[in-house]
Amino acid sequence: MSTRPAHHAPTNPSFTEEDLTRLAGARSFARGRGYLSDVAELSATDDRITATVYGTEPYHVVLRPACPRLTGSCDCPYGQDGHFCKHCVAVGLTALDQWDDLPRLSAETTRRAQTLDEWLDSLDRDQLRDLLREQLATDPDLHRRLELRAAAAGSDTPAVRAQIRRLLDTRPFEQYGVVDRRDAAGYAAQLTEAALAIRALATTELDVEAVTLAESAISAIGEAAERIDDSDGDLSYAAEEMAQVHLEACRRLRPDPVRTATWLAAHLLGDWSHLPELDPAEYRDILGEPGWAELRRLAREAHRSHPSGWTERYVLESVLKADGSVDELVAALSADLEPNGSTHLTIALELDRAGRRDEAATWAERGLAETEGTPPRDRRLVEFLAHHYEQAGRPTDLVRVRRDDFHTLRTLDTYRSLRTACRAADCWSVERPRALDLLRTDALEDQINCRPHTGPVLIEALLDDGDAEAAWEAAPSVPTTPAQWVRLADAVRDRHPADALPIYLRAITPLQQQTGHPAYERMTELLLSARACHRARGTEAEFTRYLADLRAHQKRKRNLLRMLDEHGL
The missing domain is CATH 1.25.40 (Serine Threonine Protein Phosphatase 5, Tetratricopeptide repeat)
Structure with a gap:
């Protein structure tokens, strides 16, 4: 008897009500709310949510919530034109509101499919033939x-x-x-x-x-x-x-290997070589020596005729890599170096694979030197050289690379990498104040120039260092985001409950206008934090009144109330 694999709804949805609004537009989103009662046969698997919306006629909707973005399709006329229609909105909102029920609905869908499989398995050869002919x-x-x-x-x-x-x-x-x-x-x-x-x-x-x-x-x-x-x-x-x-x-x-090599070269070098992509290395054994020699000849000839062509260069590189001709590959690559260092990196990687690690490091160092101040630098070049210095036991050089990288790109990741390297070299106490001064300058410049920002790296770095008090003291003087304020409140809540409380309450306010499991889960977390602040202050009666008022205003959100009940709120 055949069996179908069980399908399960994802634990948490990877989209929000805001995503639905963005995809559909305000008008379709508003109209979609009017179809919530018409959504039926809702089900979900690992990669899709399906349902039928009974509008003018039944319309079948498929949502794919997987990263990097939510997509949806519907067989209504508007949906067939490629739009994220009101029916998609209705299914998305219903899924968010009923997320906890999706596993049960999906199990029912799987059960029906298994029943069909079992019935087909029960038919004999003649019955199956008659069914197929029908x-x-x-x-x-x-x-x-x-x-x-x-x-x-x-x-x-x-x-x-x-x-x-x-x-x-x-x-x-x-x-x-x-x-x-x-x-x-x-x-x-x-x-x-x-x-x-x-x-x-x-x-x-x-x-x-x-x-x-x-x-x-x-x-x-x-x-x-x-x-x-x-x-x-x-x-x-x-x-x-x-x-x-x-x-x-x-x-x-x-x-015939030579004929196949000729066809393969024509495809790889042609105008439509990107689809489908063919890897010359996979044909090495098929072509044998005669065919491979012909492919190599054609690749070199094409590159000589058009040395600046991206396709010609890529094909020659692919053939030489598969051929193991490292010196010839380095010569071909070094003739036209990309300004972001990606070609230096390719050469370094090929030399490293060939066991020529010192030459590989030299090319990586050259890449960093020749791309200094040339954005955007290929980040992998930094990581390659840092790994080489770490493996070679050269902590001073590792700190130098990480410091230069941090000065070029001041992010939390480059700060962390610098910190790790400096701690291994026992120089973090000297390096840290300099790094924080740079981050403090960045934060102040962002504030003065009103630059778009996702929150100063200074706050993230101090929190990541475990220096919550310093981060708390710095936050009022730099453009700290609401999300950072919540993380700061989490870090100092035990010592400053009165200061942390209003931060949690501000974060809860916009969530009261949202629906869906992620919003409910976040609101619950913030309420638990707010309750902890009230308990530390001895004002639990005040929190009880606040919570009662919130529940009264959110009484139509059954899943939210159930979640609050589960957490004793």
């Missing part, structure tokens, strides 16, 4: 897909070739010469179908036709990518699958 009679897309599978399994190469040409054609999906986002998934599904057919052809007959079909498909994908909106990444996934099919077919069928 579906084929009413589903032309399924009929076409299985027809192609049958042709591939039977090694009917002409039929497979004709079908694949049709599957690669973007014209049925085009409007005014382009394929928009809502149709890109359909075209990508056809590409996946073509890839499966080519894979089947390669495993049923030792015929290099499967290789040439995959090559034609890859070329067609690259050309089509220029007129397809691949915002959701469907085309990229399908292209990667086709690239894998080509690699598998080459390994199995062993086509």
